[in-house]
Amino acid sequence: MAYQFDFAPVLQHSDLLLTGAAFTLALTAVGAVLGIGLGIVGALCRAWKISPFDRLFGLYVEVIRNTPFLVQLFFIFFGLPSLGVKMTEWHAAVLAMVINLGAYSTEIIRAGIQATPRGQIEAASSLALTRLQTFRHVVLRPALTRVWPALVSQVIIVMLGSSVCSQIAAEELTFAANFIQSRNFRAFETYFVTTAMYFVMALLIRQLLMRLGQRFIVGRPR
């Protein structure tokens, strides 16, 4: 006998799914802003060899890029309380995402900074700009412009990766899906809808971020 598809038991919980999706998007938004911010600082320190922060960021990047996101999350949520650092599941989730995205974006943005033609930095120096002024006004925007598509892809990877935050009971989209599936035992239908929702969210975020980048970073019509 063929399997009878029935989506009604899933759609009946659409409020849970939508709430979960909203939390996933909120996590991603906060994680992206803070993570890219951290990445800009890390990339500056690494690209311009600002001692001793360049080596500290180097170590941080290596640790994060060579360990699983789920373990990083568990370490923050279950491990840190042993040192007296307790936080809610949401704070742990955001922190893990910021730390993870911060490491990857440090490397991505660093490549953008290092592609700055020497002559532009010399021109800024000859105009008496300080190093920090040169970074902020001359280097940063073209560097972000160069790597923006890669950064956007990384934000989406982190958004999809946030599904593991369900493991610490942060009630985001995957948590909602697991909950619904445990009630109606409609695994195929539940995860089919959930997959579609992640897919649509990823497409929308890419569109949105590419547009925002064009408007505020590239800052000129094509």
Place this chain on the structure above:
Amino acid sequence: MSLVKITGLHKHFGANHVLKGIDLEVAQGDVVALIGRSGSGKSTLLRTINGLETIDKGELVVDGAALHDGKGDLRALRQKVGMVFQQFNLFPHLTAGQNVMLAPTVVKSTSKREAEDIAKEMLLKVGLSDKFNSFPDQLSGGQQQRVAIARALAMKPKVLLCDEITSALDPELVNEVLAVVRQLASEGMTLIMVTHEMRFARDVGNKLIFMHQGRIHESGDPKTVFAAPQTPELAGFIGAVQEA
């Protein structure tokens, strides 16, 4: 009193002794043409004058801003000295107007309105008042170089350094840039320029410096020096350039 005074200046790149004791005085309103073979140290000399290269030994004073054996306030020096580069080096994400406004607003904390007025004035001076909102990649090489001149002038430098500013240009664009420099010279701007335009050096310059192997080998009034070079090296150089 001289505006720029360089005494016993030495510069090494590793084991390469590039400037071997330069003594040079430039007065207010002088137009100095710096010539010499490739590798003789012309660019390095210009770059030390606005602190892009450090000095190993010697003294450099520009209008009171001094470096002794490489120590001193670099930013004070750079505010007195403007520089225009062979490769223009405009900031690609900023319009021509924003390129000119950037340093006054950021370095001198000039208000945006005032900086905009300065930028308009400087772009007008280089004949580009209609290009305020154009991005560098929408301009020809000659126009980009004129924006670069306007950008340097916006900081009201006491002396403007030009390092082969027409060498990257197509021949038909050279004259529009030289015309701007000629205009600046006639207004009394102090200029030190590395150039391969010998006729320009002779017509516009009031002082010619021939560099050879890291030293000032010969110098004097351009017309006299060109007419009767005193050293075989300069005579050979002039001959080689004229054949080209």
